[in-house]
Amino acid sequence: MTRWENYITAAEKIIVSYDGKLPLHHFLKGFFKQHPYMGSRDRRQVSQLVYHYYRLGQLWQQEKSVQERILLGTFLCEKQGSDLLQFFRPDLQEQSALSLDEKLAFVGVTDVPAIFPFTAALSPAIDRKAFNRSFFIQPDLFIRTRHNKQSAIVSLLDKAGIAYEVIGADTIALPNSTKIDTVITDKSWYEIQDVSSQQVGTLFTPAAGEQWWDSCAASGGKSILLVDKQPGVKLLVSDVRNTIIQNLHQRFKEAGIRQYESIVMDLTAPVMSSTLKDRRFDHIILDAPCSGSGTWGRTPESMSFFTEKQITEYQQLQQKIAANVVQLLKPGGSLIYITCSVFAKENEEVVAFLETESGLQQQEGGVIAGYEKRADCMFAVKLIKQ
Numbered sequence: 001m002t003r004w005e006n007y008i009t010a011a012e013k014i015i016v017s018y019d020g021k022l023p024l025h026h027f028l029k030g031f032f033k034q035h036p037y038m039g040s041r042d043r044r045q046v047s048q049l050v051y052h053y054y055r056l057g058q059l060w061q062q063e064k065s066v067q068e069r070i071l072l073g074t075f076l077c078e079k080q081g082s083d084l085l086q087f088f089r090p091d092l093q094e095q096s097a098l099s100l101d102e103k104l105a106f107v108g109v110t111d112v113p114a115i116f117p118f119t120a121a122l123s124p125a126i127d128r129k130a131f132n133r134s135f136f137i138q139p140d141l142f143i144r145t146r147h148n149k150q151s152a153i154v155s156l157l158d159k160a161g162i163a164y165e166v167i168g169a170d171t172i173a174l175p176n177s178t179k180i181d182t183v184i185t186d187k188s189w190y191e192i193q194d195v196s197s198q199q200v201g202t203l204f205t206p207a208a209g210e211q212w213w214d215s216c217a218a219s220g221g222k223s224i225l226l227v228d229k230q231p232g233v234k235l236l237v238s239d240v241r242n243t244i245i246q247n248l249h250q251r252f253k254e255a256g257i258r259q260y261e262s263i264v265m266d267l268t269a270p271v272m273s274s275t276l277k278d279r280r281f282d283h284i285i286l287d288a289p290c291s292g293s294g295t296w297g298r299t300p301e302s303m304s305f306f307t308e309k310q311i312t313e314y315q316q317l318q319q320k321i322a323a324n325v326v327q328l329l330k331p332g333g334s335l336i337y338i339t340c341s342v343f344a345k346e347n348e349e350v351v352a353f354l355e356t357e358s359g360l361q362q363q364e365g366g367v368i369a370g371y372e373k374r375a376d377c378m379f380a381v382k383l384i385k386q
C-alpha cells in the first residue's frame, strides 16, 4: 500500500470506531498509542483527515462513503489541496486554488452549505450562511496580553518566526497549533482566551470595592479578565467541581492574583451555605454550563453526536442556576449571563425567562459572532435587577 492509502485507511478506521464519548483529540491520542509505528508526521496527517471528515457535519451525510467524505473535506478545508488528494482525486486537486465558494459550487453546493445540524434552532442574530461556512476553517488561537507586555510578546514572536496578527491593543491571533508557552515562558504576561471571550469583558465595568461573584468560574478565565480591569474588586469564585477550582487556584497564582474567596457549590439548589446565603452582590457573572455549540469549529465532531434534546436539557439547567444566583444579587445590581452557545433556547429564551420570572431587565449585549474572526461564537447579556 502507498503512504496515502495507509493514511486514508487509518482515518476510516478511526471514524468508524469513534463513538463521540471522548473528545476526538483524546480518542486520537489513544488510537496512536495503540499504533506506535506511526510517526509524528503520519499522526498529524491522519488526524487532519479525520477532522476534515467531521468538518462536513451534515453535508452529504447519507449519500457519500466515508472515504469520499474525507476527500471532499480535504478539498474544501485545505487551501492548497494535498498530495493525498492528488493521489485519490486529481480532478479535485486540479481545482484546489479556487476560493471556498468556488470549490463549493464545483462540488454542487450553491446555497447555504448544510453543515450545521440544527440551523433552525440558531439565535436569530446568527448569519446562517457565514456560520455554516465557518466550519471549513479551523479557528485561530488567541491570547490576551497583560501588564502592557504586548510589544515584548510581539518581539518574541518575531524572533521565533511565528506568524501572528495583532487584532487589538491586548489581543493577538496565532495559528491554532502554536505552542505559545515555549515562546513566552512567563505565564503572567498573557492568558489564552478566545477573542469573543475577551469581548465579553466590555460588559464588565467594575469599580474598586464592589462585590463580584463569578458563579460558574471553572478555571477562572472571566475572573482574571475582571481583575485585570479592576484589581480592587472583592471577588468570590465558585463552581460545582472541586478539581476545576484547584486549577483556578494554580492559574490565579500564575496570574499573580491573591485576593479572592472560593467555594465549591452546586447551584441547581438554592444557596444555603451559611457564609453566603445572607450576602448580596453588586454584580454576578454567570458563564453557564451550555452545549458549547459556539465552539464546535474547534471540535467539529460534536456536530455528529449532539442531539437536539440536549438543547432543552441545557436550557432547564441554565434557568435553574440563573434563578438561584439572582437571589443573591442586590437590587440595581447586574447579572452578566454568558454562554458559548449559538442556540436561541440557551440564549435569548433564558434572558426572556429571567425577565419574566426574576424581575431582571436586559440592558445591553447579545450574540458575539465569532465566525467573522476565526473565533468562537458567544452570547453575553447584562441584565439589571429591578
Ligand SMILES: C[S@@+](CC[C@H](N)C(=O)[O-])C[C@H]1O[C@@H](n2cnc3c(N)ncnc32)[C@H](O)[C@@H]1O
Binding pocket: 215, 216, 217, 218, 219, 220, 221, 222, 223, 238, 239, 240, 241, 244, 265, 266, 267, 268, 287, 288, 289, 290, 321
Ligand atoms: C462555561 S464553563 C465556565 C467557564 C469559565 N467562566 C471561564 O471563563 O473559563 C461552566 C462551568 O459551570 C460549572 N457548572 C456546571 N453545573 C454547575 C452547577 N450545577 N453549579 C455550579 N457550577 C456548575 C461547570 O463545572 C463549568 O466549569
